[in-house]
Amino acid sequence: MRKFIFLLIAFLTLSTDWVEYPLLQQKEDTQAKIKAAYIYNFTKYFEWINNKEGNFTITILGENAGLVGELSNMAKTKMVGSQKIEIKNHQLINEIDKSNILFITPDKSPLLADALVKFKGKGVLIITDKQGLAKIGATINFIIEENRQKFELNKGAAAKAGLNVGSSIEKLAANVFN
Amino acid sequence: MKGLKNISFYLLLSMAISNGFAQMIKVEKAMDLYGAKKLDSAKTIIDEAIQNPESAKDYQTWMVRGYVYKELYKANESKNPASPLRDSSAVSLVQSIQLDADGKNPQRDKVIQSLKYIAASYHNDINKTLDTVGYKQALINSDKHKAIMKLIDPAFDEKKYNYEVYSTIGSMFEKWYEQKTSKILLDMAKTYLLKAYEMNNNTDFINKNLGVLYYNQAVDIIKKMDYDVPLDQLPVYQDQSIKLGQQSLPYLLKANQINPSDKSVIEGLAGIYYLLNDTEKYNEYKKKFEELNKQ
Numbered sequence: 001m002r003k004f005i006f007l008l009i010a011f012l013t014l015s016t017d018w019v020e021y022p023l024l025q026q027k028e029d030t031q032a033k034i035k036a037a038y039i040y041n042f043t044k045y046f047e048w049i050n051n052k053e054g055n056f057t058i059t060i061l062g063e064n065a066g067l068v069g070e071l072s073n074m075a076k077t078k079m080v081g082s083q084k085i086e087i088k089n090h091q092l093i094n095e096i097d098k099s100n101i102l103f104i105t106p107d108k109s110p111l112l113a114d115a116l117v118k119f120k121g122k123g124v125l126i127i128t129d130k131q132g133l134a135k136i137g138a139t140i141n142f143i144i145e146e147n148r149q150k151f152e153l154n155k156g157a158a159a160k161a162g163l164n165v166g167s168s169i170e171k172l173a174a175n176v177f178n
Numbered sequence: 179m180k181g182l183k184n185i186s187f188y189l190l191l192s193m194a195i196s197n198g199f200a201q202m203i204k205v206e207k208a209m210d211l212y213g214a215k216k217l218d219s220a221k222t223i224i225d226e227a228i229q230n231p232e233s234a235k236d237y238q239t240w241m242v243r244g245y246v247y248k249e250l251y252k253a254n255e256s257k258n259p260a261s262p263l264r265d266s267s268a269v270s271l272v273q274s275i276q277l278d279a280d281g282k283n284p285q286r287d288k289v290i291q292s293l294k295y296i297a298a299s300y301h302n303d304i305n306k307t308l309d310t311v312g313y314k315q316a317l318i319n320s321d322k323h324k325a326i327m328k329l330i331d332p333a334f335d336e337k338k339y340n341y342e343v344y345s346t347i348g349s350m351f352e353k354w355y356e357q358k359t360s361k362i363l364l365d366m367a368k369t370y371l372l373k374a375y376e377m378n379n380n381t382d383f384i385n386k387n388l389g390v391l392y393y394n395q396a397v398d399i400i401k402k403m404d405y406d407v408p409l410d411q412l413p414v415y416q417d418q419s420i421k422l423g424q425q426s427l428p429y430l431l432k433a434n435q436i437n438p439s440d441k442s443v444i445e446g447l448a449g450i451y452y453l454l455n456d457t458e459k460y461n462e463y464k465k466k467f468e469e470l471n472k473q
Binding site for chain 2: 028031033036038040041044045077147148150169
């Protein structure tokens with residue numbers, strides 16, 4: 001009889017005990033992963049004429065822990081030609097002496113002009129992440145179109161930076177400036 | 179000659195009555211043995227009784243058989259989610275109810291109580307087989323539970339019950355998918371969660387589960403993408419991920435509407451808008467999440 005009562009109570013109450021609550025994959029920074037994949041791909045479409053010695057350095061100017069993390073993960077397994085990839089993160093432009101790629105975060109965008117002067121002709125691919133910056137000198141600028149991350153290319157800026165640009169990248173850019 | 183015919187008639191009548199009487203004695207004897215806990219002997223006799231066409235039409239025969247098999251199930255197969263003894267008890271008790279169409283059985287309430295017990299045991303056994311292999315048995319047991327409840331409880335809400343079973347099985351597959359990311363598990367999770375959604379789309383649970391399922395799938399596409407995916411393929415990965423993110427959004431918005439204080443849903447919405455590159459909305463839900471965390 002005791003068991004009977006127990007079972008009836010269980011019948012009335014237990015259904016919600018079974019349910020499983022889902023877990024969110026919050027730790028994945030999807031935008032940073034996409035940017036890291038773009039940046040690694042850019043190393044295949046540009047030629048660094050005067051900047052081939054030592055490690056291949058990618059510097060992030062500003063705060064973007066997600067991107068620093070993704071690029072650091074990438075650097076563990078990928079190389080650029082025979083060069084190892086080194087990731088650096090700085091807050092001030094004066095702290096940067098040499099780099100193959102310089103990524104400027106949106107909040108550090110006002111430093112683009114200084115970067116263009118400092119790295120003119122030194123083979124530094126400058127990448128920005130704010131609407132309109134490709135027009136004013138960034139070689140690559142990330143933009144959002146239809147919820148997707150895309151990029152703009154400024155061929156003139158690449159030439160001034162001392163970089164050769166492969167022609168096939170033009171077809172993949174959302175906008176191309178000369 | 180006429181006298182001979184009458185003798186034959188009475189002889190046959192007497193045989194039929196005595197046969198029927200003998201069968202009813204068997205039912206009574208089975209009941210006595212059941213009362214004395216001599217279940218195996220009771221089973222042998224009651225199984226003989228139901229072979230007889232006359233006693234097989236009597237609700238008492240099936241009632242006694244149902245009781246006997248129920249006790250045998252409790253003694254021998256209570257841990258077996260696919261117990262044949264329990265099935266026999268259920269079939270017998272249901273047959274007893276159906277034969278007692280006029281409600282003349284003085285023990286009708288007791289028969290219903292026994293059926294409730296059997297129905298509850300089917301329901302409870304769903305939990306025992308709730309895994310990626312045993313879920314089929316869980317569905318069989320839920321069907322048996324429903325069949326009995328529909329017979330004995332006019333207020334039984336089949337749609338509500340189906341929602342509970344499907345959402346439970348769907349969320350179980352979803353949890354396994356989170357651990358193993360197999361497409362089969364994902365498809366099973368979607369199938370059962372969407373079945374549950376068809377039954378009731380107004381709970382935060384089902385909307386949250388479906389929203390998170392699509393969201394996690396969207397994230398997985400980017401997570402599994404290699405860094406040197408060809409540049410022309412990057413938009414393809416983004417398209418797939420964003421499409422799933424857009425599928426997730428209405429479910430999470432509805433879950434948030436139903437239960438605005440669920441922090442994990444707000445966190446999920448922030449994640450979706452981040453995935454969809456909607457900075458304004460991302461900041462809005464991130465702020466809401468941070469405010470709720472302060473409380």
